Amino acid sequence: GAIVGREGKGCPQGTVVTVENLFYNVPARRKFLRRESTEAGHISQLVSRYALAYPELRFSLLSDGxxxxxxxxxxxxxxVLxxxxxxxxxxxMLAVESGSGEPRAEGVKTAIRVYGYVSSPSLHRSNRRYxxxxxxxxWVQDRSLSFAASEAYHTLLPTGRYPIVVLNVDLDPAEVDVNVHPTKREVRFRRGNEVFAAVQKAVRRVLTESSPLPTVTSHPHPVGPPAEGLSFWGQPRRLTGVGGERRPLGQLAMEVQRTAEDALATTVTPQPDSLLRPRLPMLRVLGQLGQTYIIAEGPGGMYLIDQHTAHERVLYERFAAERAHKAVASQQLLTPLPLELTPRQQAAMAEHLEALTELGFEIEPFGGETYLLRAVPAALERGPSTTLRRGSGQGDIGQAVIEILDELAEEDGGETREEKTLISVVCHSAVRAGRTLSMEEMRDLxxxxxxxxxxxxxPHGRPTMIHLSAEQLAREFRRR
Structure with missing residues (x-):
């Protein structure tokens, strides 16, 4: 069409701008439009995204009247969420608010602010559209930002699941190039690594600090004054512990019970606040269910702990810390163990050999399809205590190594080689379901x-425990 005029117009608040008959004179463009419902979905998606970007504005979308x-x-x-x-x-959803303004080497101060909301690990979707x-x-589509957010959820979500993320990255406009794509959806950052790190750290910090914890709910307490310095079970009063740490009474009560029954009194010494902050309430082990689940009691009710996934988490963090300090404990085998590997397993071992060596394995070729296993990670034989062992001989260790190589041979690009190797080793080092544990072993775990x-x-993103609160138990038994 021809431009018949161009002039300024006053647009007071409440002005309605109507656009009709888009592409009426462009048949080629109209031909590739999809069904009305599909195009309406694209429009709705665009409007909702900009409603998230500008919550102070009210967006209204009418479809078919x-x-x-x-x-x-x-x-x-x-x-808007x-x-x-x-x-x-x-x-x-968990609120994210993070900013940094460290001076650069050249003396220029540039701040990167990351704010918005991300979903808790219990809320996830099957694709990255969220x-x-x-x-x-x-609104932009940037792979590095998506990867940064996804990496922050590493080991917190099941494989193939993705979080809901709504984040705004606020920085100096001179630090970003928005003229990369005609639709302005793609951008390039002058300091892409710093933006990546800012997003990843902001999300990871929130997930670590705000991970949902079982809480002690308030119950009606008996009539009468409490003992000095104590409050009744569930009463909202709190006690101050060593180093200014504030801990609920229910948790302190569990400490007393567990310490008395264990006969292993622990001396509490002042520690940094970051170490004192409890991530789980104090739990008292009651027994084992089905040779798979540990039954424990806490201030908030009953906990069922999967012994295999719990041990995986313990070993994963131990391995990660040892690997970071280049101090992974390795156990030399008294007699080298021969392994017969298939071509696929050999290829997987060659690809991940460096990562396996860093984790404490020592494997060398012995001719043909035979390899000698000379050393394994110490955790492959020991558990969380000297009494918790896999109870397996060299044959079982060899089978575990073969299973690890089979997993490494699978094609999935979710993790790096090192991370994939670590998760696989941890999985096969952890105590298995179906294993009877003693009370001492369960308490130690x-x-x-x-x-x-x-x-x-x-590390696979599966839950390690489920919680049945005292309120739920009371409702099930119709006590209230």
Missing amino acids: RLAFQSTGSGQLYD VKVYGLEAAQQ LTFFVNRR VRQLEETSLPHTC
Whole structure:
């Protein structure tokens, strides 16, 4: 068409701009438009994303004469999340707020601010469509940002699952090039590594600090004054512990019970606040169920702990710490163990040999398809205590190594070689389901799980425990 005029117009608040008959004179473009429902979905997606970018504006979308979407315009991003994803999903979102402004070497100070919401590990989706990013409130599609957010969830989500992310990266416009793609969806950062690190650290910090923990709920307490310095079970009063740590009474009560029954009194010494912050409540082991689950009691009710996934988490963090310090414990075998490997297993070993060596394996060719296993990670034989062992001989160790190589041969690009090797080794080093554990072994495993940084999931992203609260038990037994 021809431009018949171009002039300025006043647009007071409430002005409605109507665009009709798009592409009416471009048959080629109209030909490739899909069904009306599909195009309406694209429009709805675009409107909802910019509603997330500008929560202070009220966006309304009409489709076929009905209101399909409307944001509140309250200025609160959480309100828009409720409209876009629903109340149930919004309640499981965690707020992210992180900024940095460290001076550069050349004396220029550039701040990178990352803010928005991310889903808790319990909320995930089957694809990456729920990863939404804005740069200076412009919606963008950037692989590095998506990878940074996904990496922050590493070992927290099951394989093939993805979080819900709504993040805005605010930085100096001179630090980003928005003219990469005609649609302005793709951008390039001047310091891409720093933006990647800022997003990954901001999300990981929130997931670590805000991971859901069982809480002690308040119950009606008996009539009468409590003993001095103590409060009744579940009463909202709290006691101050060593180093200013504030801990609920229920947790302190469990410590007293467990210490008394274990006859292993531990001396509490002042520690840094980061180490004192409890990630799990103090648990008292009661027994084992089905040779697979550890039954434990805590201030908030009953806990069922999967002994295999819990041990995986313990070993994963131990291996990761030892590998970071180049001090992975390796156990030399008294007699080298011959392994007969298939061509596929040999290829997997050659590809991951460096990672296997870093984790404590010593494997060398012996001719043909035979290889000699001379050393294995010490954790492959020892458990969380000297009493918790796999109870296996060299034959079982050799079978475990073959299974590890089979897993490494699988084609999946979810992790790096080192990480994939570590997770596989940890899985085969952990105590198996179906293994009877003594009370001492179970207590030792639970204690070490309490000391991990992310005790609620194993490295594969599966849960390590489930919690049945005292309220749920009371309801099931119709006590209230």
